[in-house]
Each structure stands twice: as structure tokens, then as C-alpha cells.
Amino acid sequence: MNRYFVSALAVLAGCAGSEAPRREGRKILRVAYEREIDLLNPFTSQNLVDISFSMIEGLVTTNERNEYIAVLAKEIPTEANGLVVRYPDGSYRMTWPLQENVRWHDGVAFTSEDVCFTWRFVAGPKSMTYNREQYLGIQTCEMPDEHTVVFTWDGAYAYYAGLFEGILPRHVFMKPDGRTEMTVDEIVNYEPYNRGQRTVGTGPFKFAEWKTGEYIRVVRNPDYWRGREFPAIDEIVWAFIPDNNTRLLALKSGRYDWGRIQPTQVSVVLDLKSSDVHLIDANSVMHFDLAKRTELGRRLFDDVRVRRAIFHAIDRASVAGKLMEGAVKVAEGPINPNSPYHNANVTTYPYDLAQSRRLLEEAGWAMGPGGVRQKDSQRFSFVMLNRAGTTDRILLAQVIQAGLKAVGIEVIFETLESAAWTQRWRRGQWEAMVSAWFLPADPGITGLYACQGANNMTGFCDPALDQILERSDQALSFEARMPLLHQAQAELAEQARMLPLYQNVTPEVVGKRVRGYRGSGTNFGSFWNLWQWTLEEQGG
Amino acid sequence: MGSYVARRLLQMGPLMVGISMVVFALIQAAPGGPEAVLLSSGRFVDPSVVEAYRVKLGVDQPVPVQYVRWAKTALTGDLGVSYSSARPVVHMIAERLPATVELMGSAFLLASLLAATIGFASALRPHSWIDLVGAGASFLGIAMPVFWLGLLLQLVFAVQLGWLPVSGTHTVGTSSVRDHLAHLALPTVVLASRYVASWSRYFRASLISALQSDYVRTARAQGLREGRVVFVHAVRNALAPVVSVMALGLADLVSGAVVTETVFAWPGIGRLFVQGMFARDYPVLMGILLMGSLSVIAFNLVADVVYGLLDPRIRYD
Numbered sequence: 001m002n003r004y005f006v007s008a009l010a011v012l013a014g015c016a017g018s019e020a021p022r023r024e025g026r027k028i029l030r031v032a033y034e035r036e037i038d039l040l041n042p043f044t045s046q047n048l049v050d051i052s053f054s055m056i057e058g059l060v061t062t063n064e065r066n067e068y069i070a071v072l073a074k075e076i077p078t079e080a081n082g083l084v085v086r087y088p089d090g091s092y093r094m095t096w097p098l099q100e101n102v103r104w105h106d107g108v109a110f111t112s113e114d115v116c117f118t119w120r121f122v123a124g125p126k127s128m129t130y131n132r133e134q135y136l137g138i139q140t141c142e143m144p145d146e147h148t149v150v151f152t153w154d155g156a157y158a159y160y161a162g163l164f165e166g167i168l169p170r171h172v173f174m175k176p177d178g179r180t181e182m183t184v185d186e187i188v189n190y191e192p193y194n195r196g197q198r199t200v201g202t203g204p205f206k207f208a209e210w211k212t213g214e215y216i217r218v219v220r221n222p223d224y225w226r227g228r229e230f231p232a233i234d235e236i237v238w239a240f241i242p243d244n245n246t247r248l249l250a251l252k253s254g255r256y257d258w259g260r261i262q263p264t265q266v267s268v269v270l271d272l273k274s275s276d277v278h279l280i281d282a283n284s285v286m287h288f289d290l291a292k293r294t295e296l297g298r299r300l301f302d303d304v305r306v307r308r309a310i311f312h313a314i315d316r317a318s319v320a321g322k323l324m325e326g327a328v329k330v331a332e333g334p335i336n337p338n339s340p341y342h343n344a345n346v347t348t349y350p351y352d353l354a355q356s357r358r359l360l361e362e363a364g365w366a367m368g369p370g371g372v373r374q375k376d377s378q379r380f381s382f383v384m385l386n387r388a389g390t391t392d393r394i395l396l397a398q399v400i401q402a403g404l405k406a407v408g409i410e411v412i413f414e415t416l417e418s419a420a421w422t423q424r425w426r427r428g429q430w431e432a433m434v435s436a437w438f439l440p441a442d443p444g445i446t447g448l449y450a451c452q453g454a455n456n457m458t459g460f461c462d463p464a465l466d467q468i469l470e471r472s473d474q475a476l477s478f479e480a481r482m483p484l485l486h487q488a489q490a491e492l493a494e495q496a497r498m499l500p501l502y503q504n505v506t507p508e509v510v511g512k513r514v515r516g517y518r519g520s521g522t523n524f525g526s527f528w529n530l531w532q533w534t535l536e537e538q539g540g
Numbered sequence: 541m542g543s544y545v546a547r548r549l550l551q552m553g554p555l556m557v558g559i560s561m562v563v564f565a566l567i568q569a570a571p572g573g574p575e576a577v578l579l580s581s582g583r584f585v586d587p588s589v590v591e592a593y594r595v596k597l598g599v600d601q602p603v604p605v606q607y608v609r610w611a612k613t614a615l616t617g618d619l620g621v622s623y624s625s626a627r628p629v630v631h632m633i634a635e636r637l638p639a640t641v642e643l644m645g646s647a648f649l650l651a652s653l654l655a656a657t658i659g660f661a662s663a664l665r666p667h668s669w670i671d672l673v674g675a676g677a678s679f680l681g682i683a684m685p686v687f688w689l690g691l692l693l694q695l696v697f698a699v700q701l702g703w704l705p706v707s708g709t710h711t712v713g714t715s716s717v718r719d720h721l722a723h724l725a726l727p728t729v730v731l732a733s734r735y736v737a738s739w740s741r742y743f744r745a746s747l748i749s750a751l752q753s754d755y756v757r758t759a760r761a762q763g764l765r766e767g768r769v770v771f772v773h774a775v776r777n778a779l780a781p782v783v784s785v786m787a788l789g790l791a792d793l794v795s796g797a798v799v800t801e802t803v804f805a806w807p808g809i810g811r812l813f814v815q816g817m818f819a820r821d822y823p824v825l826m827g828i829l830l831m832g833s834l835s836v837i838a839f840n841l842v843a844d845v846v847y848g849l850l851d852p853r854i855r856y857d
Contacts (some may be wrong), residue, residue: 028712028713030712036811036815038624038625039625039626046624125592126592126596128589128592128593128596129589130589132588132589133588133589188626189626191626191627194625194626194627195627211807212632212635212636212807213635213636213639213807213808213811213812214708214709214805214807215708215712217712237712237713239707239708239712239805240805241706241707241708241805242802242805243802243803243805245691245803246691246694246706246707246802246803246804246805249691249694249695249698249699249706250698250706250707252699253698253699253702253705253706254702255705255706416571417570417572417818418572418818419570419571419572419573419574419818419819419820420570420571420572421572422572422575423571423572423573424571426590
């Protein structure tokens with residue numbers, strides 16, 4: 001029977017070769033994409049980024065060097081180029097000159113009205129945009145002409161250059177009378193834009209088709225504003241393959257030109273004939289967090305000597321070299337080492353069990369029964385919260401557990417599915433976890449470490465650090481901001497607030513026929529320069 | 541029979557209300573809420589946005605209030621709007637249903653044929669090498685995790701041999717039937733393996749039991765040909781219990797195969813359910829679970845009816 005079974009499969013497979021079938025004469029980029037997207041509005045989608053950048057452009061994006069670069073803006077306003085002016089009352093006037101001769105995919109001209117419309121939408125209370133608060137410092141949006149936008153800010157905000165990564169087409173969101181704009185709520189729920197029928201951008205590719213659960217297809221925009229020679233690719237198919245193993249096999253089969261894989265899968269694809277693996281330094285640090293919002297957390301982790309002792313007991317070099325198979329580098333701070341804001345001269349915590357034990361003894365934690373330390377009849381035992389499915393983090397947690405056991409600290413695991421994990425994290429009902437954030441190119445870390453930081457769920461609070469962070473957020477020039485962020489990183493390390501484990505990498509498998517790819521590790525992703533990509537072979 | 545079917549249909553109403561209450565309570569009991577999706581991408585999110593999101597979706601309200609609100613619209617045939625895609629749940633399910641029905645249908649057909657063949661051959665020659673191989677294969681099929689078998693077949697037939705595609709329903713831009721069948725082959729085999737393993741054992745046991753019964757001995761004593769004895773007398777009776785098991789398998793036709801659809805990136809109901817679960821997309825989960833419950837009840841009824849048709853001794857009052 002087996003013979004017949006195999007033969008039957010062979011017959012079925014008659015049309016399928018080892019290479020992807022290609023339509024005659026068309027250059028098609030096939031992407032094995034790790035998520036299925038929810039909707040196409042770049043401000044309300046939770047997972048659109050890469051696909052969005054093929055169709056929708058913003059004033060700025062980020063390149064492979066972690067820098068903001070202008071896209072629909074001619075240049076980014078700064079004090080140095082005279083486009084940022086401080087008023088005596090402390091407010092700022094920022095002038096954005098816009099690209100001319102840009103048209104939306106439906107032929108309508110892109111103008112300053114679209115930018116101001118986008119601002120009104122994002123700042124609206126019901127926009128649900130994840131970083132809406134960052135737009136609230138803008139007081140007015142003026143349009144001196146069709147290609148100039150002037151924002152008045154109520155103060156200095158260092159992150160201003162990273163906003164407006166997408167622009168919405170105002171004409172699409174007009175009510176039937178043609179004169180009234182839709183309300184924010186109506187825009188959020190406007191299905192023709194969310195689902196593709198009227199999703200127009202200014203980007204190199206136009207929306208073509210969305211087969212729910214399967215793929216999104218975009219086709220070349222023949223009127224792209226950078227010139228008719230761009231883009232050089234006719235079509236991109238984003239196939240949704242969320243399962244990590246299936247995606248790996250799909251890439252190995254040679255049918256796809258691009259796909260992200262897990263760091264622990266890198267060795268499996270190193271010998272592929274059709275693709276190369278690029279290890280992209282992600283703007284993200286895998287780190288070990290301790291928290292003291294619970295009574296137990298306060299008892300255990302309030303003493304800085306204890307935190308330092310814990311950090312000395314974790315063998316990060318082994319984690320990077322062995323566990324992650326050398327695909328990552330040990331990190332020493334929350335800011336990407338490739339960023340000019342990174343401070344390399346901070347207190348570090350090398351693996352040193354003797355030092356760890358000494359610090360614990362100093363802090364009054366003596367070895368107790370069962371090899372677990374105790375102090376005032378409190379055992380040094382806590383729960384580490386793991387998120388199910390994050391294999392790399394759970395492996396890390398095991399290494400940490402083993403390291404701490406060696407110095408007399410007991411770690412118990414509690415593994416929760418993602419939504420449950422997030423709820424516990426937000427409520428501060430945890431003592432320890434391995435975590436990572438994907439940060440924008442902007443090096444601001446206030447949200448993570450300030451006492452009232454939106455994402456500081458640890459319960460640690462240092463008013464002196466708050467002052468430094470606040471000043472760094474108001475410094476508009478690199479020269480003013482850099483020393484403040486260096487100081488903040490030094491303070492964080494000294495206080496052992498969190499232990500950076502390693503700099504995350506995102507392995508991206510890219511077909512050898514792809515040219516122009518320049519992978520980026522920011523939260524804007526690697527498709528920022530799609531208009532420059534080409535496919536080497538004819539017949540795509 | 542007619543009044544029995546009508547009574548069973550009438551009972552479905554209160555049963556579905558009860559199920560919907562239990563399912564709603566269970567979904568809400570799972571920790572975390574739909575706001576988790578805002579935070580899952582690992583980027584900063586303003587807490588005010590998270591709270592506004594909860595209010596907008598209405599999940600800040602007490603669970604009974606949420607249930608009544610949902611039930612009111614569900615009674616009109618509107619299963620609500622998905623939290624994550626802002627689209628009507630009915631549309632989303634309708635989009636995914638054909639892919640699931642196709643995959644489950646092909647797996648059902650393949651499994652029926654293979655299970656009948658293996659079960660039949662094993663029953664006619666119990667304890668022979670055919671039976672032993674059949675039993676071994678069945679136990680292997682039952683014990684082997686579906687995701688593992690899927691990955692194994694992908695590795696062999698898609699990566700090593702290059703005969704079949706890894707995932708999806710068709711190569712984008714092509715519409716040939718052969719291309720589609722090539723995509724359908726592996727998930728069908730994987731999904732069918734689950735059914736073949738158990739159905740063939742049921743069929744074997746049932747047929748052996750029938751072949752040892754008095755009426756078969758009587759038929760043979762009357763001098764009937766062996767083929768007639770087996771196919772007309774034994775098989776028909778042996779089918780009755782197997783049909784009940786298979787009918788429950790039919791209910792999966794609309795509820796999808798979560799693991800297989802995920803491994804093969806098959807755009808069916810099973811994958812939609814997984815997405816809904818991780819996003820705590822309550823309306824989507826409710827829609828799919830209710831549809832699944834309805835199909836289980838309906839196919840149970842079908843099984844009972846078919847049972848009666850196969851075995852004239854069974855009468856429904």
C-alpha cells in the first residue's frame with residue numbers, strides 16, 4: 001500500500017517542482033510571513049508594520065543604522081537646520097517641508113492636508129493608536145502651503161522625529177457630502193480602508209488582494225514618486241505562515257525569498273543553496289526583571305546587594321555562547337550597542353558565584369535547610385512567570401533557575417498563556433520574569449524605568465533617575481541628550497534594576513536572488529527600503 | 541421517526557442557550573483580556589489606550605451584562621464584531637468555512653476508505669500478518685502527535701523530495717486543480733491518519749463480532765455464498781456502531797482541525813479559533829464554539845437516524 005500511497009502523492013505533485021512556480025515575465029517576491037495581520041490601518045493595526053511599509057509611507061522611517069530618515073518629508077526638522085524654533089513661552093515651532101509631486105495610489109495629490117488630518121486622527125481620544133500620548137504635545141497643525149506643515153508643540157519632546165511613520169489619505173475618509181471628515185470612530189471602523197478596497201498609500205506597491213488566512217498580495221505602483229524605474233519588483237506575496245517550524249520548512253523548500261526564523265533555528269538553514277541568513281541586531285534586549293510590587297518582592301529584592309548577588313549568579317556568557325549557539329552577544333544595557341546613545345562604561349555583573357554568595361551573606365541571607373537561604377524565617381524562594389510558547393525565554397529561565405540554585409535561591413516556574421501572562425505583568429502580580437521590548441530607533445527609556453513610566457511594572461522608583469530621564473526627553477539635540485542618557489544607563493546598572501542578558505537578534509532568511517535588502521532591527525522592520533529591492537533573475 | 545426528529549430539533553433551542561451560557565462563562569474565566577493583543581507585539585502602549593480599548597469593546601462591564609448584550613444580537617443572527625479585525629464574525633466564519641469543509645471532507649473520505657479497507661481485511665483474517673500490520677499502524681496513528689506527523693511529511697515530501705508544497709491552499713497566481721490538490725494532499729493525509737487509526741479498529745471489532753453471530757452461522761448453514769454472507773449480512777450489521785463514531789467525526793467538518801490547519805497554514809476555522817483564543821477575541825470564539833456545538837448536536841441526530849435505517853430493529857418513539 002505504501003508504494004501506491006507514495007505514487008499517488010507523486011502524481012498529485014506532478015505540477016510542483018522544487019522551485020516556486022512563477023508567472024511568465026513577472027518578478028514576484030514571496031515572503032513567508034510570521035503573522036496574519038488584523039487590518040490595514042497602520043495606526044490601529046497591532047501587527048501590520050512590514051506589509052504596511054510596502055504600501056503606506058510616513059514622514060519618516062528608520063534605516064539599517066538605527067537612524068531616522070525622511071521619506072515623505074524632504075528633511076527632518078532640527079534646530080541646526082533652522083526648522084525647529086523655540087518660542088519665549090517654551091513652545092516649539094517645527095516646520096516639515098514635504099515631498100512634491102507625490103500622489104496617492106488612486107491619483108489624488110498628497111498634500112499637507114493629509115498630514116494635519118493624520119495628526120487630528122491619531123490625537124483623537126478614540127483612535128486607539130498605541131503611542132497616541134506622544135502626539136498630544138502638538139497644539140496646532142498649520143498648512144502654509146500644500147507642501148509645508150508646521151506643528152506647534154507645547155514643549156520640547158526628543159522623540160518628535162520618530163512620529164508620523166504613516167500618513168492617512170484624507171480624501172478617502174470624507175463623508176459622502178465630500179466636505180466633512182469622518183469622525184475618529186468612523187475612521188477606525190472604516191472597512192474599505194481596513195480591508196483593502198480603498199487602502200491607498202503613496203508607497204512603491206499598491207494593494208491588490210487579501211485572501212483571509214492565506215496571503216496579501218501587493219503590486220507595483222507604476223507612478224511611484226521616486227521615479228518610474230522604482231520599484232523593480234512587480235509583485236510581493238506575503239504568505240501567512242505563523243508556525244515557526246512550518247515557516248522554517250517553507251524557507252528550506254526554496255519556495256520563498258524572505259522569512260524570519262528563530263535564533264535557535266539558524267544552524268538548520270546555514271547550508272541552504274537558495275538563501276542566506278542575516279542576523280539582524282534587533283533594537284531589543286532580552287533581560288531579567290525583578291519586581292517589588294508584591295509583599296514577597298519587597299522582602300526579597302529591596303536590598304541592592306541581593307539584586308547584585310542574583311545577577312552575579314547568572315552565566316550570561318554561556319547563555320549567549322551555548323544556549324543561543326553563539327547567535328547573540330551579551331548585552332550590558334537597555335540601549336542598542338549600535339546606537340550612539342549606548343553607554344559601554346557601566347557597572348557590569350560578571351558570572352561569579354563566590355561574589356554572589358558573599359553578597360547574600362552580607363545582606364543577612366544565611367544558608368538554611370534544603371540548600372535554600374533564609375532570613376528572619378523567610379525562605380529565599382520566588383516564582384518566575386513564564387509566557388507559554390516563548391521557547392527561548394523559558395530556556396533562559398531554566399539557566400537562571402540553575403544559577404540561583406547554586407547560591408541557595410529557589411526559583412519556581414509558573415507558565416501562563418500569553419494573555420494571562422500579560423494581565424499578571426500589568427497588575428504587578430509577579431516577582432521575576434525574562435522579558436524583551438522592541439524599541440523604536442529613538443533611545444528614550446523613560447517609559448520603562450521612570451517611577452510612573454507607562455511600562456514600568458516592577459515597582460522600582462528612583463526620583464533622581466526620573467529627573468535625568470525627564471531632562472533627556474526634553475533635549476532636542478544629540479549633544480544635549482547623549483550625556484543624560486549615558487548617566488541614566490550608568491544609574492540603572494549601578495542600582496541593578498534589571499540584568500541585560502543579550503542583545504536580541506532577528507535571523508532573516510533572504511533569497512540569494514534578492515538585491516538591495518538592508519535589514520533593520522528597529523520596530524519598523526527590514527522593509528523600509530523596498531523601493532530599492534530587486535530580484536536578480538528574469539521571470540521572477 | 542418524524543415526531544422523534546421534530547422533538548429532537550425542538551430540544552436544540554434550550555440546549556444551545558445552555559451551551560452558550562457555559563461557553564461564555566468559560567471564555568471569560570480565562571485570565572487576561574483582549575487588551576493583551578495591544579501589548580503582545582512588544583512595543584510601548586499608553587495605559588490610557590489600553591483602558592480606552594477595554595471600554596470601547598465593552599469588556600469593562602460585568603460578565604452577565606456582556607452575555608445579555610451578546611445574546612440579544614445573537615438572537616437576530618448577528619454574532620457580533622471581531623475585536624481584532626473589526627469585522628462581523630459571521631463574515632469571518634463564512635470566509636473560513638469552505639477551506640475547513642474541504643479539508644475535513646477530503647480527510648473524512650480518505651479515512652473512510654482506508655479504515656474500511658484495513659478494518660475489513662483485518663476482520664476477515666484475524667491475527668494474520670495483515671491484521672497485525674493493521675493493528676500496528678493503527679496504534680502508531682493514535683500515538684503519533686498530529687503536528688509531528690505533519691512536520692515529518694513536510695520535511696520528506698516538500699523539503700527533501702520537493703514533490704509537494706509545504707503549506708497554503710494554492711500557489712498564488714495559479715488556479716489549476718492539480719496545484720490545489722498538491723496543496724491538499726499532506727494535510728489530508730495527516731488529518732485522515734487520526735481517523736483511520738481509530739475507525740479501522742472499531743470496524744474490525746464490530747465485523748468480527750458480527751461474523752461470529754448466530755445469524756451469520758445460520759446464513760452459512762443455508763449454503764449462501766461467503767461473499768453474500770459477509771457483505772449483505774455481516775457488514776451491514778457491523779456498520780451500525782461504526783456509523784455513530786463516524787458521525788461525531790463529521791461534526792469536525794465545520795469546527796476545523798486546530799493543529800493540522802496551523803501546521804499547514806490552512807486558512808480554516810481551526811486557525812481562526814487559535815487566533816481568536818490568543819487575542820481573547822470573545823465574539824469570534826463564541827461564534828466558532830456555538831457553531832461547533834450545533835454541528836455536534838446535529839450530527840448526533842443524523843447518527844441516530846442512520847442507525848435506525850441500518851438496523852430495522854431500532855425504533856424511535
